Amino acid sequence: MLSFKSLIDEIENNIHKILDELSVSDISFSVEPAKPGFGDASSNVSFLLAKQLKKNPKEIADMLSAKFEKSQNTLVSRVESHPSGYLNFFADWEKLNQLILSESNLDEFGSVDLGKNSTMIVEHTSVNPNKALHIGHIRNIIIGDTIARILKKSNFKVNVLNYVDDSGLQVADIIVGFRHFNFPLQPPLGKKFDHYCGDDVYVETTEKYEQDPSLDEIRKNILKELEDGTSETAQFADKITRQVLENQLETCWNLGVFYDCLNFESQIIRSGLWRKIFEKLKEMFLVEFETEGKNEGCWVIRGDNNEEDKVIVRSNGTATYIAKDIPYAAWKLGLLEDPFNYQKYEKIQPGNHVLWQTTLASSNEPKQNFTAEKVITVIDSRQARLQKIITTLMSKFKSANDAYVHLGYESVTLSADTAQTLGLNTDGKQAQMSGRKGLYVNADSVYDLLKNKTMEETKKRHSEMSDDEIKKIAHIVSVGTLRYEMIKQDLDKIITFDMTKSLSLEGDTASYIQYTHARASRIIEKSQRCPSIDVDFSLLTDASELDLVKTIGLFDSNVMNAAQNLSPKVVARYCHDLAVSFNSFYEHVKVLDLGDRKLENSRLCLVNSFKLTLKKALDLLGIVAPDKM
RNA sequence: GGACUCGUAGCACAGUCUGGAUAGUGCGAGCGGCUUCGAACCGCUAGGUCGAGGGAUCGAAGCCCUCCGAGCCCUCCA
Numbered sequence: 091m092l093s094f095k096s097l098i099d100e101i102e103n104n105i106h107k108i109l110d111e112l113s114v115s116d117i118s119f120s121v122e123p124a125k126p127g128f129g130d131a132s133s134n135v136s137f138l139l140a141k142q143l144k145k146n147p148k149e150i151a152d153m154l155s156a157k158f159e160k161s162q163n164t165l166v167s168r169v170e171s172h173p174s175g176y177l178n179f180f181a182d183w184e185k186l187n188q189l190i191l192s193e194s195n196l197d198e199f200g201s202v203d204l205g206k207n208s209t210m211i212v213e214h215t216s217v218n219p220n221k222a223l224h225i226g227h228i229r230n231i232i233i234g235d236t237i238a239r240i241l242k243k244s245n246f247k248v249n250v251l252n253y254v255d256d257s258g259l260q261v262a263d264i265i266v267g268f269r270h271f272n273f274p275l276q277p278p279l280g281k282k283f284d285h286y287c288g289d290d291v292y293v294e295t296t297e298k299y300e301q302d303p304s305l306d307e308i309r310k311n312i313l314k315e316l317e318d319g320t321s322e323t324a325q326f327a328d329k330i331t332r333q334v335l336e337n338q339l340e341t342c343w344n345l346g347v348f349y350d351c352l353n354f355e356s357q358i359i360r361s362g363l364w365r366k367i368f369e370k371l372k373e374m375f376l377v378e379f380e381t382e383g384k385n386e387g388c389w390v391i392r393g394d395n396n397e398e399d400k401v402i403v404r405s406n407g408t409a410t411y412i413a414k415d416i417p418y419a420a421w422k423l424g425l426l427e428d429p430f431n432y433q434k435y436e437k438i439q440p441g442n443h444v445l446w447q448t449t450l451a452s453s454n455e456p457k458q459n460f461t462a463e464k465v466i467t468v469i470d471s472r473q474a475r476l477q478k479i480i481t482t483l484m485s486k487f488k489s490a491n492d493a494y495v496h497l498g499y500e501s502v503t504l505s506a507d508t509a510q511t512l513g514l515n516t517d518g519k520q521a522q523m524s525g526r527k528g529l530y531v532n533a534d535s536v537y538d539l540l541k542n543k544t545m546e547e548t549k550k551r552h553s554e555m556s557d558d559e560i561k562k563i564a565h566i567v568s569v570g571t572l573r574y575e576m577i578k579q580d581l582d583k584i585i586t587f588d589m590t591k592s593l594s595l596e597g598d599t600a601s602y603i604q605y606t607h608a609r610a611s612r613i614i615e616k617s618q619r620c621p622s623i624d625v626d627f628s629l630l631t632d633a634s635e636l637d638l639v640k641t642i643g644l645f646d647s648n649v650m651n652a653a654q655n656l657s658p659k660v661v662a663r664y665c666h667d668l669a670v671s672f673n674s675f676y677e678h679v680k681v682l683d684l685g686d687r688k689l690e691n692s693r694l695c696l697v698n699s700f701k702l703t704l705k706k707a708l709d710l711l712g713i714v715a716p717d718k719m
Numbered sequence: 720g721g722a723c724u725c726g727u728a729g730c731a732c733a734g735u736c737u738g739g740a741u742a743g744u745g746c747g748a749g750c751g752g753c754u755u756c757g758a759a760c761c762g763c764u765a766g767g768u769c770g771a772g773g774g775a776u777c778g779a780a781g782c783c784c785u786c787c788g789a790g791c792c793c794u795c796c797a
Contacts, residue, residue, distance in 0.1 A: 174740040404795040
């Protein structure tokens with residue numbers, strides 16, 4: 091890949107050669123894009139040599155820069171030894187412009203080969219199918235989807251899975267509601283079925299438990315019946331959860347999130363995978379039977395150092411929650427024989443991206459393979475302890491100890507103001523969402539709110555547009571805004587969601603970034619020319635132009651960083667950097683009506699490179715780059 | 720009590736993995752910029768003992784230790 095990294099590589103190679111001449115080795119110096127005002131790339135190598143050579147960094151920098159001037163340089167035009175001791179390098183911009191701008195016109199620009207075409211599973215979403223998705227689930231979904239996109243760009247063969255937890259207590263609760271409290275199967279007019287199940291059936295049913303503890307018996311019985319697939323209750327529950335799942339998927343698809351396969355917990359339970367993995371655990375002495383103490387009669391996994399033992403099989407012989415995750419994790423890594431058949435999901439995903447689902451029944455479709463060498467499971471960090479147990483177990487089953495990765499993230503909480511609008515006074519503190527208490531902001535309503543807002547904004551600017559066109563743009567901007575809010579900060583920072591502040595369209599937002607793309611598109615459109623890379627690159631000399639080229643050239647480095655660290659925000663920040671750089675360029679130099687066609691063409695080439703690169707970078711975030719907005 | 724995470728400007732966050740120059744961005748505040756390729760924009764100003772203390776280092780927001788504050792987990796719940 092030819093990009094800014096070519097310059098960095100050249101500098102690194104030449105420094106290495108100089109160090110060899112000096113017979114110095116084992117120095118892991120860095121060469122990085124320079125801060126503004128310090129050239130184009132900088133190295134700290136003189137600091138690291140200071141001790142060995144017993145000279146101060148500045149003397150070493152002087153010596154190195156003199157030697158560097160004599161080495162084979164094609165992309166470096168000049169070296170400077172800064173009084174601080176840094177070596178600052180200045181690029182030959184005519185060559186670098188050509189290199190970066192030509193490369194940026196290729197489809198695979200920004201791709202890196204971290205994965206070497208190896209297989210990878212990204213599992214995300216994994217929500218109980220008893221309610222609509224809320225803003226907390228959306229964080230999970232967007233992180234997972236973005237990671238999958240970044241890993242694909244990094245040459246991993248990625249399969250995206252959604253684990254549908256359709257046999258747990260939460261599902262039992264709405265079944266109790268339908269069966270014992272006679273909630274009608276039809277939602278009120280105009281309400282989606284998933285909203286109805288979550289807002290009404292689930293919340294009101296759990297309320298009743300509090301008033302009448304004797305209902306617990308009913309709940310347990312329902313749960314038991316769910317595990318037996320042949321029971322009438324289980325088949326009824328299957329109908330209900332399938333309908334909720336379909337509604338949840340509609341929400342995901344609307345946000346540009348797609349899957350490769352749906353795995354159902356109920357099927358994993360009925361598949362017998364648990365018995366197999368339990369035998370294996372026993373053979374490997376990873377579980378122990380407790381004959382005394384508080385866990386008497388249970389099978390447990392011993393806790394590390396100070397941690398408590400974890401019960402995985404109760405004294406009555408039933409498996410606990412974590413136990414269900416163990417066979418699934420092993421299945422994902424291909425450690426167990428696959429008991430499933432596969433069929434296509436009933437509804438077609440937008441874009442015709444095929445969606446499979448597991449089944450225990452026979453199927454006319456060929457057997458699929460969704461297992462992978464590495465697995466990333468996106469689950470919020472409140473489950474870190476359980477996930478750690480799974481990770482440890484998997485590392486004992488499979489020699490590679492990073493084969494199973496729990497990608498954790500902090501939760502989404504509600505701001506005091508937003509909690510208040512939902513009827514909860516928190517004394518100015520943020521509040522945890524709760525499905526059971528009905529305290530959440532659901533994803534569909536956030537999207538609707540954003541869409542109305544963006545439609546108004548778009549109308550203001552484009553009185554000439556048809557309603558259809560305005561809706562299309564509003565959709566793109568709303569989805570972008572929501573997605574960007576969910577990944578622009580680090581995974582281990584809590585997001586405090588506020589109905590008004592989080593939906594801003596100004597500042598560090600998706601719409602700011604999308605706007606620059608629209609600006610670039612308009613310039614190209616107005617030029618009435620097809621941008622070409624057959625231009626005079628030496629004409630691009632303004633600081634704002636070179637800065638933009640440089641930022642474009644850093645695309646692949648950012649993709650690599652994001653993929654290595656499983657950090658979607660790296661790409662988000664890169665998109666923002668690109669937009670800032672373009673806006674600065676836009677203010678500083680004009681592209682059209684210069685009366686100098688050669689210069690116009692050079693700048694058009696730059697504008698087009700920016701546009702192509704931003705589009706690719708936004709695509710990694712699942713954000714669409716509009717030509718008008 | 721133990722595990723994990725966080726603490727950087729009034730607020731929300733980058734930068735910490737991989738130590739080096741002048742600690743960045745957005746919101747908010749103050750001022751300025753559309754007869755000009757789109758103002759969902761741009762420029763300028765003010766605002767910081769990088770939670771506290773100690774240590775190793777020529778050099779710390781970053782590494783190590785201790786402490787303080789916040790969150791979260793620690794069920795034969797899921």
